Amino acid sequence: MPNRDLRGRTVVITGGSSGIGRACALEFSAAGCLVVIAGRRPEALEQTLAELEAAGVRCLAVPTDVRCREQVVALRDAALGLTGKLDIWVNNAGYGMVARFEEMHEDDLDAIWQTNVVGSFHGCQAALEPMRRQGGGHIMNVSSLAGRYALPLNAGYAATKHALNALGQSLGAELEGSGIGVTTVMPGLTDTGFFAAMVDKVGPTGTHLVRAMPAGVVARAMVRCARRPRERLVFAPGGAATLVLAEAFPIIFRTIARQYLKVRLSGPKA
Ligand SMILES: NC(=O)c1ccc[n+]([C@@H]2O[C@H](COP(=O)([O-])OP(=O)(O)OC[C@H]3O[C@@H](n4cnc5c(N)ncnc54)[C@H](OP(=O)(O)O)[C@@H]3O)[C@@H](O)[C@H]2O)c1
Numbered sequence: 329m330p331n332r333d334l335r336g337r338t339v340v341i342t343g344g345s346s347g348i349g350r351a352c353a354l355e356f357s358a359a360g361c362l363v364v365i366a367g368r369r370p371e372a373l374e375q376t377l378a379e380l381e382a383a384g385v386r387c388l389a390v391p392t393d394v395r396c397r398e399q400v401v402a403l404r405d406a407a408l409g410l411t412g413k414l415d416i417w418v419n420n421a422g423y424g425m426v427a428r429f430e431e432m433h434e435d436d437l438d439a440i441w442q443t444n445v446v447g448s449f450h451g452c453q454a455a456l457e458p459m460r461r462q463g464g465g466h467i468m469n470v471s472s473l474a475g476r477y478a479l480p481l482n483a484g485y486a487a488t489k490h491a492l493n494a495l496g497q498s499l500g501a502e503l504e505g506s507g508i509g510v511t512t513v514m515p516g517l518t519d520t521g522f523f524a525a526m527v528d529k530v531g532p533t534g535t536h537l538v539r540a541m542p543a544g545v546v547a548r549a550m551v552r553c554a555r556r557p558r559e560r561l562v563f564a565p566g567g568a569a570t571l572v573l574a575e576a577f578p579i580i581f582r583t584i585a586r587q588y589l590k591v592r593l594s595g596p597k598a
Contacts, residue, residue: 332554333360334551336360340403340404340455341353341420342366342367342403342420342447343394345376346520349365349367353380355548361415363385363388368391373390386410390407394446394447394448404454414465415464416465417459418470423525425484426528432483448469456508468511469513475512476514481589497559545563
């Protein structure tokens with residue numbers, strides 16, 4: 329099957345003002361798409377919008393809190409107002425949380441659930457309406473490797489990403505034959521504002537177990553995936569084979585988890 333031509337496609341990206349979302353906005357627009365970015369902070373959106381406009385891209389920024397269904401529907405309608413169609417919807421808005429299990433309050437869990445899971449649920453439902461009408465479209469949910477493996481101190485965050493994986497897998501199966509594809513994107517450590525924005529109840533760490541990849545790496549792979557859709561996009565060090573190995577040999581995950589815990593609890597480094 330030939331690669332899909334992305335020129336003139338309308339793409340909505342939640343959390344499009346920074347990190348992976350911003351990189352997606354730049355890469356999808358470089359591929360010829362019309363990009364609509366959304367996020368809560370108008371000034372961050374304006375900054376990304378200015379960057380896109382400076383590159384001569386046709387784009388739109390819509391202040392949106394994905395936790396609010398009405399705002400997500402208004403975002404969808406604003407995107408439809410551009411060209412009357414909606415081709416790709418990227419549920420990327422999200423944040424992280426690091427906490428010892430016993431110190432995690434149920435309000436923390438509820439809050440992260442509302443953004444990472446309910447926010448993406450709102451996005452999927454808003455996008456599906458026009459995509460059903462058109463008989464085609466592509467939904468991309470930005471999950472995480474934490475959606476496969478729940479590291480210690482990450483129970484709340486990993487639970488949301490496991491839920492998002494389940495949501496996407498089930499929806500994808502339900503949509504088979506409809507012309508609408510669903511992709512679950514699972515980045516590993518990525519160099520973004522994620523760590524500054526996360527709820528951190530453990531305290532800062534000066535080091536990570538692996539080197540963070542640039543957000544552009546994830547974004548470029550997502551553009552390739554939009555051209556040639558697939559169910560999952562995994563960014564494990566060593567590729568998808570690492571996941572197969574880790575599944576077959578649980579000792580691999582336990583060793584990584586032990587190392588992570590040691591590093592994470594060792595405090596900031598000079
Ligand atoms: N960085 C990593 O290592 C990593 C690894 C795996 C997966 N991920 C996932 O990648 C996605 C993007 O994160 P990132 O790394 O690019 O972090 P980031 O730079 O902090 O970007 C997060 C984006 O989400 C937006 N956002 C947060 N809450 C929102 C809400 N309620 N409504 C609308 N927008 C909201 C933020 O904008 P506002 O604050 O203005 O709303 C921001 O644009 C997340 O889902 C994250 O879980 C990240």
